[in-house]
Amino acid sequence: SQQGEEDPQALSIQEGENATMNCSYKTSINNLQWYRQNSGRGLVHLILIRSNEREKHSGRLRVTLDTSKKSSSLLITASRAADTASYFCATGPEADTGRRALTFGSGTRLQVQP
Amino acid sequence: NAGVTQTPKFRVLKTGQSMTLLCAQDMNHEYMYWYRQDPGMGLRLIHYSVGEGTTAKGEVPDGYNVSRLKKQNFLLGLESAAPSQTSVYFCASRDSGTGRSGELFFGEGSRLTVL
Numbered sequence: 001s002q003q004g005e006e007d008p009q010a011l012s013i014q015e016g017e018n019a020t021m022n023c024s025y026k027t028s029i030n031n032l033q034w035y036r037q038n039s040g041r042g043l044v045h046l047i048l049i050r051s052n053e054r055e056k057h058s059g060r061l062r063v064t065l066d067t068s069k070k071s072s073s074l075l076i077t078a079s080r081a082a083d084t085a086s087y088f089c090a091t092g093p094e095a096d097t098g099r100r101a102l103t104f105g106s107g108t109r110l111q112v113q114p
Numbered sequence: 115n116a117g118v119t120q121t122p123k124f125r126v127l128k129t130g131q132s133m134t135l136l137c138a139q140d141m142n143h144e145y146m147y148w149y150r151q152d153p154g155m156g157l158r159l160i161h162y163s164v165g166e167g168t169t170a171k172g173e174v175p176d177g178y179n180v181s182r183l184k185k186q187n188f189l190l191g192l193e194s195a196a197p198s199q200t201s202v203y204f205c206a207s208r209d210s211g212t213g214r215s216g217e218l219f220f221g222e223g224s225r226l227t228v229l
Contacts, residue, residue, distance in 0.1 A: 009154075031216065042118075042204055042220035043157075088156065092216065100164055101147055101172060102218055106156035 005105050006089060012111040019076040021108040023089030024069075030092075032065060032072050033102065037086045046074075046087075081114040116140055120205050120221035127195045127228045135190040135224050137205030144210035146188040147218070148172075148180060150201040157204065163188055164210070195228045202226075 007022045025032070031050045035043040049056045049065045049072065056063045062075040076083055086109045090102040118139045127133055137146065144165050149157040149172075159172030163182040177199060179191045188207075192199060202225050206218040 033217065035218075040223075042222045043206075043218070044220070045217045048217065090218075100145065100170070101159050101162050102216065103159070104149075104157040106154060 006087070006108040008108060009106070010109045010111070012113065013079055014113050015079060015081055017079055019079050019083070019110055019112070021074045021087050021110070023072045023074070023105055025072075025089070025091050025105075026070065027091075029067070032063075033090045034061075034063060034072075034074050035088045035090060035104075037088065037107070039085070043088065076110075079110075079112045081112050083110060084112045085110060118205055118207055118219050118221040120203075120224045122224060123222065124225050125227070127192075127226065129196060129228060131195050132191070132193050133195065133226075134192075135203055135205075135226075137188045137190070137207075137221060138186055139188075139205075139207040139219070140186065141207060141209070141219065142185070143207035143219070144185075145208045146182065147206045147208075148178070148188065148190045149204045149206065150174065151204060151223075152201050160190065160203075192226075195226075197228045200226060200228045 005024050033048045034046045037043045047058045049063045060077045065072045086107045088104050088107045090104045092102050121136045147162040148160040151157050158174045160178050161180040163169050166185040169180045181189045202223045204223050205221040208218050
């Protein structure tokens, strides 16, 4: 079963606009990660936010985490055509619960129109 | 430093045939994983390994077997392929050290079609 679910499933914006993707999860977590997947390629790690953090920045990426609502959001500012990809949230692994693997959501497909 | 390498990248099988996917990593990672990715389903964990000589079942292990005879290699086998196993398979690895983020490093995927 999916631990994380992204929303929306697909998003189309113009270059220069901001893109926001949301992720909801079901169980308690120690951290949450976001990954990016270009078409036909493997996933690449973007950013990790720990359960005691509320917000984290990395370049044009901003991630928020609300553990009370079991949700996270990924904001890409000033989007570029090269940001076109699928974005996945993932939870785990967590040594204290024995979860040794990341569990992924179904992803948001982002299309940035030039 | 190649990271995670998967072979083959593409394969077409007939129902009932067998094959093995090879994953190799050069980062000395303890943990290795096999996921499958299907449209609209995200990634689902098939099997994983927490060290040389160990394997464990994931979310969708049926029809697959794995082996981790060497730390750097993780093999995924299909003994009798079925059309339902048509998918893109991803191998990933990560470090097991304390304080690590749990970041996964992925291969480029192996696209398998079973006719």
